[in-house]
Amino acid sequence: MKTSVIGYPRVGGLRELKFATEKYFKNAISQEELQDLSLNLKRTHWQIQKENGIDYISSNDFSFYDNMLDTAVLLNAVPNRYKELGLDSLDKYFAMARGYQGEKGDVKALAMKKWFNTNYHYMVPEIDDDAEISLSGQKPFDEFRQAQEIGIKTKPAIIGAFTFLKLARFTGEKTIADVVADVVRAYQDILSRFADMGAEWIQFDEPALVMDLSSDDVQLLSDLYNGILADKGSTKVLLQTYFGDIRDCYNDVMNLPFDGVGLDFVEGKKTLNLIKVSGFPTEKTLFAGVVNGKNIWRNNYSKTIDLLIELSEFCQDIVLNTSCSLLHVPYSLKNENNLSDKHKMHLAFAQEKLTELTELKSILSQSDPKSSPEYKENADLFSKARDCENKDVQDAVLALKQDDFVRHPSFEEREKIQKAEFNLPLLPTTTIGSFPQTADVKANRSDYKKGNITFDQYTAFNKKKIAECIALQEEIGLDVLVHGEFERNDMVEYFGENLDGYLFTEKAWVQSYGTRCVKPPIVWGDVSRTKPMTVEHSAYAQSTTSKFVKGMLTGPVTILNWSFPREDISLKESALQIALAIRCEVLDLEANGIKIIQIDEAALREKLPLRKSDWHSEYLDWAIPAFRLVHSGVNAKTQIHTHMCYSEFADIIKDIDNMDADVITFEAARSDLSIVKTLRESGFKTQVGPGVYDIHSPRIPSVTEIKDALIKMLENIPKEKLWVNPDCGLKTRGNEETIPSLKNLVAAAKDVRESL
């Protein structure tokens, strides 16, 4: 058996690409310097895989921002507004990724969305009526050559035609059917270029095949690949799927002339059964995704070997593969100096997963696999208890009653009580929580971590920032204030560090979007709160102003979704444990005079199962109750806010309303406000703050632009229910853009308010 990797992380073990790119954005380094650095990174990644014995190593898994964006550029799906800027190709690419505001024009970025059920975001390609799809880029060919130059023959990985078209947004009259012929030709051209270059394999990533597919979708898949593979030449084609099973198109895929098919045995609940029932064509190679590309626990060799032995009855030629790209896990445990060996031996990051693939290959090559030392060592690891249980927490979860999930009195009654209590103006203005994490804030944190300053010095500085932040918000004229979250590196990591049962890492960064990385903590054991985590900051902020300051917490579903979860207990059980911990914090905030508490569920939508039939049974049936448990104990006069990072919840809108928060803020600016109509139609009760501008871009929205958005919102949202806020936290922005943006927001709200 050979080994393969779908894709490797690319930001660099020490986030080198992130830092270089950000310097480039600030004109601190040249394009050549950025290119040189990225070439070195790519080489390092290829070499690491080679040294660790991987047979099929991907190229073109690198990206300056995102692979969907790369594919759009490769296929010439570049809207005119970016072409018209007259920028060179890399700057045009970054304009699509981040928007552009400068001497050459003012354009917004492409929309950004969550990549399936991960916390990675892709740029949504736009195909307008002028689009002429054709092969027009060099990147995959350049990268293949760059690897070849250091003696490594790679398999280029490219987003497949089906996934590309399904995720693209058609902005004019044209639909998918109008571009199929052009897309087919472009992919044929890609294949023939690679055949000329001597590529042995090419990998087309088609995660969209694990979604619910209609018969039209399956027809599209067949049309696309019958065309693309019609005259395919010498390069073998691997259809790579991941994040689930392909039950809706399994037989169709097997009937298409692919040389290899990549299937996911980690998240694909039905993958094995599909093979058992329908067989696997003898002429095809199975790329078996058995090493989890999304989670960080060691592979259980006994289970994997049993699976592979079973599979070998059905498949002649098997390649050991990751379940998805390793993009979703950190680089290497080698960077972690603070984790003890007792913990580390249970973990595998990207580099360690390479070792697992190679060990599995070696075990399987032996006549008696189960007697090999690697196998025995692994079996030994899994036979021991991990020392991670807390009986009190387990009992508290078991003791939960139905009424613990219900807040009294009803929403309608609370709404009346709170209107009188808070006496806020119509269209109250607020922000989502964090303020810019400027260089001084980061320096303070890193000085403290390095031991250069004491805890008291560290806290004193944060207090000073809080006071300044409150003063700034008062000056800007916001109605409901925040403390600014200067003490938080990240909205989940911060809680991970403060909760018992969590492990946290030093360098275990995972790319979230573009140059933004997150460091998900690891749920090691049963979770509990041992001390208040946010009360001091919030209470201090409230003591400096007569306006209301929102307490700011992260909700249990988001904490769990943005952590690496346990695999030995259910997600539901972990979520309830975390919910009980956050509930204590909510009650402590309330007891300390905080009247408005925001419990962010930024990532609630993200882990919605990809198949509709699983939405409730596998997720919402515990996720929504976990949120309700957090706030059900507060007084009617305490206002509970929540925030979600995107508005793509039209199809679960009842469940969102059922979270029973008093106010919800969410992103809407980039998705054309389509959600607000749905809110009205569904009779949404919760008050709403659809974001009026996009904080993921440095662009400053004008007063008129924000007023227009508010006026549109008011067509569907009663004025008593509308809040005015940006679409997410401001931590990644600078003060230069944040202050004028918020001033415009307040001015726009005032103008519209007067007209009501």
Ligand code: GLN
């Ligand atoms: N309160 C958080 C912040 O403002 C929310 C961030 C998020 O939704 N991603 O940073």
Ligand code: ZN
């Ligand atoms: Zn957000």
